[in-house]
Amino acid sequence: MNKKRLKTIIWIAVAISVSTSTTLAFAISDAFKENIYNVGILKPIDSVLKVKVGDRAPEFTLPAVSGEKISLKQYRGKKNVVLSFAPAAWTPVCSDQWPGYNIVKDIFDQNDAVLLGITVDNIPTLFAWTNQMGKLWFPVLSDFWPHGAVAKKYGILRSNGVSERALFIIDKKGIIRYIDVHDINERPALEDLVNELEKLK
């Protein structure tokens, strides 16, 4: 009987220790902002693509933070288009992708490409968030309402309503030439995107 009680006590102690240490580990991660997304708690991919390389890219028109409306078809015959879907605006700034893309406009220019950043957040949220990145040279679009409709069309809307961290390259004819639905916990390497852009030449 005593043994059984001892066992129970040890188990309770284990439970308390684990829960305490978990909370503290999170608190530390929180202080190092970029690690919130690196703790590995998110399912890498949580959606099923509805498009594939070679398909005509689904059309869309979305409002941009700048106030204008951007349609995919306005680039037809003129520019290659890179769509960069980011999961959500509250992704810690330093670990995100767009501030990096913001210093490589020349690479996009050399490849006759424009970049469109898209999230499922509303315009005021995107306005506040992207302001922290400095002045962005590319449009940031809101896929907020109907919620995540464009992400859904491409098959990258996750079950909790945010999008995947995904890249699409669409050529001047409107054909999808590259898809990278990335592990949401990791940032795609810039050279992979650049290599794919250079293949379009």
Added chain:
Amino acid sequence: MKGVSTMSQIRMFLSVTAILSLAFLSPALTANPPSKGDVLPKINLSIPKSLDERTYLGLSGAGTFRIPQIKAKVVIVEVFSMYCPYCQKDAPKINEMYQVIENNPDLKNKVKIIGIGAGNSVFEVEVFKKTYHVPFPLFADKDFSIHKLLGEVRTPYFAAIKMNDDGTHQIVHSQLGDFQGAEPFLELVLKSSGMKQEDNP
């Protein structure tokens, strides 16, 4: 009798909790930036391919090296990321610090700067170097392994390492963000390393 057994159970409970907490907490606690007085964790960097950079660091050959092998009295290490807006904003100021050092005969060849790109590939580090015309050597840390050794610091992070005459070294300054500008930062580093008194008694 009963009182004693309850007491011992409580004691048992507390000690198990304490031991387990320690066991679970220690890895979390090591995830702190290096402190003043510490030695550096064992970080292997690739010897640069560029002759200018090898000359600057006082290294020869190929393979890897460790920071204390750099020919200097003090090495300033910046942990940055090309994706981090604050690192982008600080880049010209760090370049300025390099120029101040190189233009001062008392500091040239004694104080060296290197950058480590947390989570950045070689390509991404090159993009940063080219964009901001960074004159000192930058190293890639694509898999975050160095970043982990350095306690998963937020970027930018700055450390100054003093090389002692007997071959040992120690961290004399450790700073998360808030780069105060070339001159004040340098002043701080020279004082904390004792170089200021040596050179200007």
